[in-house]
Amino acid sequence: MIETAAAGSAPADAPVLVLVDHHDAGVRAPVLELLTVARGLGVVHAVWFGDGVEGALEQLGAYGVATVHQVTVGDGTAPLPPSAAEALAEVLVASGATTVLVSSTFENKEVAARLALVADAGLVVDASGVEREADGRVVTVQQAFASTWTVRAEVRAGRAVVALKANAAPAEPVEAPRTPHVLRHEVTLASDHGVRVVERTPRAASDRPELGEAQVVVVGGRGTEGDFSVVEELADALGGAVGATRVATDEGWIGHEAQIGQTGVTISPRLYIGAGVSGAVHHRGGMQASGTIVAVNNDPEAPIFEIADLGIVGDLFTVLPQATAEIRRLAAER
16 A cells, blocks of 8 residues: 555646557557646646657657656566556656546556555546646546436545546647656566466457547447448448447347447447437446437337437438438548
8 A cells, every 4th residue: 555645635736647548659549638638737747558658759748748657567568457556556656646547448447446546546437527626626527327417526535546538528739849758667566466468369450440439439229130231331431430239239240349338338429320229228328428419210219319419210221321422422522
């Protein structure tokens, strides 16, 4: 257990740690949103696990990062959540930070929970906003009860760990980019937590954005009857991701990684299009925070229409191809 921070306002010069998710030395899009939000909380320090940070320094500096903590754990591969939390706790103490921001993925929420326990910090996950009050306390905004309520929560502990949802804020670079200072940390863990990696399987490459990060998501439900071709074509025309309801994944029509809902991925895209989606409460809990919701269903009584900004009563196999054709026509005229 690391030393407990005193409850109350954070020091004015305390840095804000941002965990940088990266792939092939490229910074993931939600991290740029985190860095933008972090600038409103204090001096921004980034935490980078593993090698390859040199190629990302220019981009990190463009988003206001003052210092990058490059952390090597064990054999240098990406650490598992227990090890990542322990390493983050060491950086937290070394940097004097009182606030940690991570993107709200399954893995990072586990890291955040373990870090909050070790650091005796307040924990908020799936936040859609975070700010610092005049007295220094961290305040977050969340959607609760299947996104029917908006909640403001104040972190009263001396430290705060916040997992922010993708698309919660626009990513905006600073007017005057800087060159971040790099501090290297080699962390030796007290234990291996009884877990070891025996095999790694690379994720299949795709031109589509990650489901949890996408600004446009086209979702297929029971109404597709297993044919996701028109859903995929519309998603590709919009440069979006493809999602699904639990029924569609349970039927084996699409992989479970595409499932959206309380037991799947939580999304908050700028645009959500549901095709043949009934709008059951467990699905709504994972998408109701979307900016604009479009529903296509041949049942005018489908619950999805209750929350839709635009509802189309019709056959998805007629509506979606028409929409795809029109979008491609407009794109060709630009």
